[in-house]
Amino acid sequence: MKTSNNKNADIIFPKGVTISNTNFTGIAWLQMLVTNQDTFDCMIGNVTFEPGVRNSWHSHPGGQILLCTSGVGYYQEKGKAIQLLEKGDVIEIAPNIVHWHGATPNSEFTHIAISTKTNLGPAVWLESVTDEEYNSYKE
Amino acid sequence: MKTSNNKNADIIFPKGVTISNTNFTGIAWLQMLVTNQDTFDCMIGNVTFEPGVRNSWHSHPGGQILLCTSGVGYYQEKGKAIQLLEKGDVIEIAPNIVHWHGATPNSEFTHIAISTKTNLGPAVWLESVTDEEYNSYKE
Numbered sequence: 001m002k003t004s005n006n007k008n009a010d011i012i013f014p015k016g017v018t019i020s021n022t023n024f025t026g027i028a029w030l031q032m033l034v035t036n037q038d039t040f041d042c043m044i045g046n047v048t049f050e051p052g053v054r055n056s057w058h059s060h061p062g063g064q065i066l067l068c069t070s071g072v073g074y075y076q077e078k079g080k081a082i083q084l085l086e087k088g089d090v091i092e093i094a095p096n097i098v099h100w101h102g103a104t105p106n107s108e109f110t111h112i113a114i115s116t117k118t119n120l121g122p123a124v125w126l127e128s129v130t131d132e133e134y135n136s137y138k139e
Numbered sequence: 140m141k142t143s144n145n146k147n148a149d150i151i152f153p154k155g156v157t158i159s160n161t162n163f164t165g166i167a168w169l170q171m172l173v174t175n176q177d178t179f180d181c182m183i184g185n186v187t188f189e190p191g192v193r194n195s196w197h198s199h200p201g202g203q204i205l206l207c208t209s210g211v212g213y214y215q216e217k218g219k220a221i222q223l224l225e226k227g228d229v230i231e232i233a234p235n236i237v238h239w240h241g242a243t244p245n246s247e248f249t250h251i252a253i254s255t256k257t258n259l260g261p262a263v264w265l266e267s268v269t270d271e272e273y274n275s276y277k278e
Contacts, residue, residue: 012151012208013227033206033229040202040231040255042181063179067172067251069151088152090172092179112206114253116179 011110012069013046023125025102026053033112043115049073054102054134057126059095062117066091066101073109074137075101076129082137085109095120100129104137150249151208152185162264164241165192172251182254188212193241193273196265198234201256205230205240212248213276214240215268221276224248234259239268243276 016031029048037043041062046069054074066075066085073085078098085091085101093099095117103109115123155170168187176182180201185208193213205214205224212224217237224230224240232238234256242248254262 012206013229034204034231036231036233039233040204042204042253042255044204044206044253065173065179065181065183067151067183090152092173092175094175094178112251114181114183116181 013112015048016046019047023056023058024049024053025055025128026050028053028055028102037118041117041119043118045113045115046110047113048108048110049101049103051103051107052105054129055100056128057098057100058123059098059126060093060115060123061095061120062115063095063097064093065114065116066093067112067114069110069112071109072104072107073102073111074104074134075099076133084137084139085111098126102129102134152251154187155185158186162195162197163188163192164194164267165189167192167194167241176257180256180258182257184252184254185249186252187247187249188240188242190242190246191244193268194239195267196237196239197262198237198265199232199254199262200234200259201254202234202236203232204253204255205232206251206253208249208251210248211243211246212241212250213243213273214238215272223276223278224250237265241268241273 015029027050031046033044068089076082154168166189170185172183207228215221
């Protein structure tokens, strides 16, 4: 099955629709890329964060892989330092690892998010990322 | 875990290494993007076909998803017409569907290939795509 087609030279996939829930601190966009989650035991979405926007601490029972495609973002696992994310970076998030991701303060950020083994259940959402945590990135 | 980082503005992921097997008609490149296949039950590779290069008819016991990122390619399922693939197209290949993919005669083509439910086994490779089949695309 073929879906989506984007002729704009600057981006690969459409931005999609705004995500309207309390797990994001501001405007983020989601374009779902796979329609048949049950067949593939996998969910794929193109996610774009506006500058400064991040999601809450959370984990995935079946894990998740992030393929970074444009802009500059942050990724942090509980108890570790923030990592800077740029185009071409790949993040492997093992099952049940508590983490968050988002844009840096001054750049939009887009990644493809591949949630794997989705039959194990949906993401588990936890507390918000504090400003102190978000601002703790060190070059 | 963070892997790979690519500063070239024209591409997202590195081309990787050439694929040297008889399932491809010419030069194709593979950059593996996920190291821990067992954890995610999923294998992800960035595949680039030189113009005119395609793979053989094959199928995946656990299915595969193609995210097209640059150039122009072809995709065909057994018994159906060839589909043209461009940046932003997504192809969902259900388990055991016999198909092939590759570049068009005059364009390089790159897609991210996500093989799902890989615990069900590796790809099953079949006969080559004939020139008559490859040249059967109609606009």
